[in-house]
Amino acid sequence: MTYIAKPKLHHPHLTCNAIGFTRRDYEGKISTLCAGCGHDSISAAIIHACWELSIEPHRIAKLSGIGCSSKTPDYFLGQSHGFNTVHGRMPSVLTGANLANRKLFYLGVSGDGDSASIGIGQLVHAIRRGVRMVYIVENNGVYGLTKGQFSATADQGSVSKKGARNTDVPLDLVGLAMHLGASFVARSFSGDKHQLIPLIKAAIAHKGTAFIDVVSPCVTFNNHAGSTKSYEYVREHNDAVNPFDYIAPRAPITVDYAPGEVVDVQMHDGSLLRLRKLDTNYDPSDRAAAISYVHTQQLRGEIVTGLLYVDADSHDLHQHLNTVAVPLNTLTAKDLSPGKATLDKINAALR
């Protein structure tokens, strides 16, 4: 951790986005996490993504639970709405907030303990319901705040800093998310912002549950030989399926590839995901194939990263429930109490 605040001085050529903010305006307080924590890189990626998308900070709500990961919303988007919930309860609070005000972008930030252990029931149902949010799991495979015990996502056979071997079967969060019907599922690595920033941007643009599992090394307890979530191990075993570019709505498409090399996915807001195919015939719209591929590669010790599955024709909870189109706090007494004539009509329909 650091005592001094990050100096307000910035690069003389720091640029503003479309709504007049610099990237520095999207920062939060200085991080109190250990030096070198992967989570700080994820915070930096979120700052980058929101700045590049020119989202007004007041249109974002960031929610989190408990843990190292869940502390991070304090370190980015300092001018946005925020809520720290009870351990593992972020998904239900977020669901409630989303139902009350559908005009905000929801950023759920959680960790492997918060999401894969204490909060797994919450995670499952929020995804099932299709709550529109970006659900980021900052996954380091250990309980950092309690000194490095294995978490539910630690790989079988991986070794703790003290030398103990993990015998439990790991929870595969991306597989789980795909099974539960998340319409945007990705995995990334905190040490690869070139991949992570476009993923976060696409996830924010996505209408539906966007789930991103980010492998984020715990530099204090899980960055040693024998760990499968260290900087070195992840770099060596990173199987990136489809590097892609996020192209904002109406932005000129400058990235040019030969036909057959790219797959375009049109998002609801008019933005475009242009995926570059690598040597595999990976198809991110085929959920069953994606689940199978991720699983096969995991057995080989490879960590598949990139956009694993996307349903461009997704729906969210508001569509399922047919809710009103505006935030609840903008409804007037007249909207809420439409008068006797309307009541009679409703009653008549129920007879």
Added chain:
Amino acid sequence: MQPSDTQDPAYFHKVVDCQWACPAHTPVPEYIRLIAAGRYGDAYMVNWRANVFPGILGRICDRPCEPACRRSRVEVSNGNTPEPVAICRLKRVAADLKDDIRAYLPTPAARKNGKRVACVGAGPASLAVARDLAPLGYAITIFEADAKAGGFMRTQVPRFRLPEEVIDEETGYIFTFNVEFVNNRRIDSMKALLTEGYDAVFVGSGAPRGRDLDIPGRREAAAHIHVGIDWLASVYFGHVSNVGRRVIVLGGGNTAMDCCRSARRLGGEDVKVIVRSGFAQMKASPWEKEDAMHEGIPILNDHVPKSFVHENGRLVGMIFEKIYAEYDVNGRRALIPTGEPEVYFDCDEVLIAVGQENAFPWIERDIGIAFDARSNMPIVNKTTLQASLPKVFFGGDAAFGPKNIITAVAHGHEAALSIDRMLNGEDVTQRPPPLTHVVSQKMGIHEWSYDNNVSLDARSKVPWVDAAKALKSIRLEVELGFNADTAWKEAQRCLNCDVQTVFTDRLCIECDACVDICPMDCLTLAPNADETELRQRLSAQALNTEQSLFVSGALKTQRVMVKDEDVCLHCGLCAERCPTGAWDMQKFLLEMSHAGDGCANTAAKKAAA
């Protein structure tokens, strides 16, 4: 790019912009920290070792350090107008607030070494030579035409900018080393001086001749037309104590500013500066122009003097032609008349401050000292300051024409080093490297032995005495200097550029923590490339090619760590966020080797052993 060689003293030296820009390479951030700590005497001595006249320079230095100061590059778009740290004013604080420092001065040599060195002129260059050589045992004799030492600093710089007691004090320190001072003796023959058996002769006689202006009316109205530097000297000696009511000062340099401000104090009510060049192109330092205008002196630019107008031998005015400047492809300036009618200004007195010249009528041309045929200047080696006659050295304005005091001091140090090497039988062209110390500032996980919290304050203004009071006296010092509180506040603006970010590639795990935290976006992990490409590819483009890029060796992923040195705040956050200590903050202290320092004279010492 090849990995940067931080072992080369020049690499880190260049990062310390102020010290790099200072001709004498004063360790500026080092003494600013000492001032912040209230250790004024120590701050003074850091200065004294490098520039000999901290109290004088703290008032009237040309301050090449300030335009170079990084602060003026990073304050851009911070809401304030970007301004450098008030380095010069802080230097004065060290001089003003120090206790008695005489105990820290070198002791006079116990034994003379038998070598005799003559210095011509008692200006800053000669005094610096004496300062360096006398404590080593050399017998130094300084010849001075005036009664007191100081040269230009004493006789041309007006007292309201530089009080006499400051000059007395700082020239006085040098005479504590048993330097022989022969005053009131003008050297009028180099040939004769050379016969007196000195082992070396240093010429630090300045550029004593003010340029005149030969235009119609000059001779007829001569009684009321003066050459600026001679007039300033007359003011100093008390030969001149008043001036006409309407005064025109011709010229745009610092001497012109001294002339007009002096004239304001000697009864000039309508004083104006009229200059040929544009306002921005004037040679005077921006702050000196401001000071003059602050005292109600208008500056009229783009006016070429055509003639002096006189009636019955009395000056009544001057005629000027308005021009504009045009630059050809080679950047040469041509002054083109605008075609407007000539302009006439009434005046009672004119001061000509259009430049200074060197004059060496006293150096015979047949004694082996080669002169350049065109410039009529001696041929002097730029590094060693040696003339073609090996035992003769030149420094200060006498060497390469009018510059400034801090350059003269730097020349003095270098000439003293040359003399010391020559008289020890060493090659004068071999220069000893500077002395460097690199020490980690780490005290704890996130504690440093320097103050890394960057102040956002704007530059502090120096208080002045009441303008009406100031204009009544030619001796009353105008600037009051910072008090201790303001000095501390201003010192906090310094970015500690000498506390270097030192990178060890084999420790880096490429976690991005430093890249993410850097407030200036000056760090990037990237595949290596040539410099032009790399500069484009960084987190923020590094467009200032005068500043280095630091490039590490290849890391595990074959990428390199690249740092743009241009805008680094030296806040140390990269090192605080580094989990492996690959970044460390290390103080780099560079001191120039002076005569007798460290490894100098090793050959002679070995030969003697």
